[in-house]
Amino acid sequence: MIVKNTILINAPIARVWDALVNPEMTKIYMFGCETVSDWKPGSPLLWKGQYEGKDMVFVKGNVVEIDPPNKLVYTVIDPNSDIEDIPENYLNVTYQLEEVGEKTKLTVIQDGFERAAKGQERYKETYNEGIGWDPILQEIARLLETS
Numbered sequence: 001m002i003v004k005n006t007i008l009i010n011a012p013i014a015r016v017w018d019a020l021v022n023p024e025m026t027k028i029y030m031f032g033c034e035t036v037s038d039w040k041p042g043s044p045l046l047w048k049g050q051y052e053g054k055d056m057v058f059v060k061g062n063v064v065e066i067d068p069p070n071k072l073v074y075t076v077i078d079p080n081s082d083i084e085d086i087p088e089n090y091l092n093v094t095y096q097l098e099e100v101g102e103k104t105k106l107t108v109i110q111d112g113f114e115r116a117a118k119g120q121e122r123y124k125e126t127y128n129e130g131i132g133w134d135p136i137l138q139e140i141a142r143l144l145e146t147s
Contacts, residue, residue, distance in 0.1 A: 001113040001123040005133040009104045011144040013097050016104040017069035019140050020095055029139035033058050039066055045074050056080070061090060070097050075112075089117045091126075106140070108133040 023034035
């Protein structure tokens with residue numbers, strides 16, 4: 001159970017990388033959530049936003065690997081769900097960036113469903129009949145290609 005989506009973005013790799021780690025940028029394409037992290041391996045990564053006027057953490061995890069501007073791996077769990085907050089219930093998200101001429105190929109891979117609580121259900125929600133990360137990738141592309 002792996003969700004994998006790829007997009008070719010008409011922007012340099014450094015700009016795409018910035019969109020992935022800059023809280024002002026993530027807030028635009030990730031449902032109003034900004035990233036909070038020092039972006040060091042082992043450090044926490046929080047996705048914060050507002051709900052009904054209150055600050056909330058919608059997703060939390062940890063930075064596993066970071067190799068700017070080529071690769072970022074982090075874990076995720078919804079702290080507002082009834083899933084127990086233990087390491088095996090976290091999913092993995094990997095961003096791989098590759099220069100293709102003056103464009104950037106961005107691949108997102110999400111895995112770890114098979115060992116996580118409610119893994120099949122979480123996989124189905126993420127995979128969403130093959131859509132997966134495509135809407136988010138398209139928003140990142142739109143943001144970078146129009147600004």
